[in-house]
Amino acid sequence: MTSVEDADSLVIPCLQIDPNVELKEVPTTGEEYLLKVMKERQKCVVVTKCNKDISKFAKNQSRFVEEPECTKSAPDALKPTLEWQNIQVADFSEVRMYISRMRAKKSEHKIQEIDIEENHIVSWKQFFEESSPTLSCVFGLKQAYFDNGLEMLTNSLNNIKPGETIGPKTGQWIYAFLACLTLPLLSDTISILRNLARRCAEIRSHIKAEDENAIAAVAPLNVFICLISRYFRQIDLADK
Template identity: 60%
Template sequence: MKSNKKCFHKKVKFDGDSDSLLTPCFQINSDVVLKEIPTTGEEYLLRVIKEREKFSTVSKCDKDFSKFAKNQSCFVEELPHSKAPDNLRPTIEWQNIQVADFSDVRMYVSRMLSKKALWPDDVLKLELNPNNIPAWKNLFEKDPKLSCVLGLHSAMLDRGLEILTEILDDVKPGSTLDHKIGQWIYAFLACTRPPLISDTTSILRNLARKCAEIRSHLDPDDESSKTAAVPLNIFICLVSRYFRQYDLAD
């Protein structure tokens, strides 16, 4: 069947002396005069062409980077990530179990978030100044409850997890994190909202690196170190495999 549609092809003639493949899309009559305020389509096109001629075809950055301070960089410097001793490194099977269990907890939290009308009254009563460190630490001395974390918005979740990571700086070499602090970290991770923004990702990576650092100070020859490494391995596993920071994985 023969189509009735007409095709119009633009004939392009290349100039061998020109080093440009740019060709005009519209032809403007030579009688068109450049006006301050165009009144026709051709006058408007002529004005656009004249304004474009004021700029170079290829733009380049002319900033003098030598004026930057020596301690400034356009790149973010990654902190080192301590590797696990062979006898403290978790198996991939163990890590898969942790990710599966954590996924179930996250699913439960998601269902709770979708039913705010059914929340108990104490969920929405937690109010903290994000910069009040003593208030945060006072909260973390209590037993962690889902009602204390579920009502926090993303920025507060990030801030709480950031402070929990800073608390890990107090862990002495050869020791592991406090059980209650570990429960709080797990609760904050379970309530962290997707999709992750860059700040949240940075906090999660800092947590994994801090846990790896604490683990690196455990005595691999001490039988109790295997138990001490468990919570550290869990958080490294969740950050790397659930939150997809795979370069930090064991």
């Protein structure tokens, strides 16, 4: 009889085969098939090694993605508290759940068909300026376009002068795109999100805590840094 300790062992076979089962060239039962598979597996080496010279393929490759250095930290007066960040994540989660429910019912609603060139900067700029980030509009975008759109929005932040912040409409579009991203994220999407968070941190670093509108100016920046780091799990970019 198997003891409790033995039953919890990871080395106990998942499938037991009767010792009387014979090995056949053409299995006719489930146990005969398992026995044949096990015998064939025993003939294989434990570790498979590549016997080809891959140096010529890897010459220009790197195991690591080089990221820009971290931007200097914002003054404590402009950093969000952990409690505030938790509230933003909770609210964002509710928004995403609502969007998920609406997406499941989108056949019942009128959806705008959005036709846009994926990598055409002028087309994206015109789209963001002339359209509003409503669900009917966002649902009209192909999911494959979201990375392009987020990247265009991130690049547009390069035009923000020191001391200024993200405009309301740009902020709405960024939030809408973040809310509509599907999980799990692709590696390219993660890279774009990290660039966005770093850009927001850089913009925030130029805002002085003593400025009259400093708190309002850093609000959207703090939101995006928070969501990317806390909700999308890029924890190393989070405000501590």
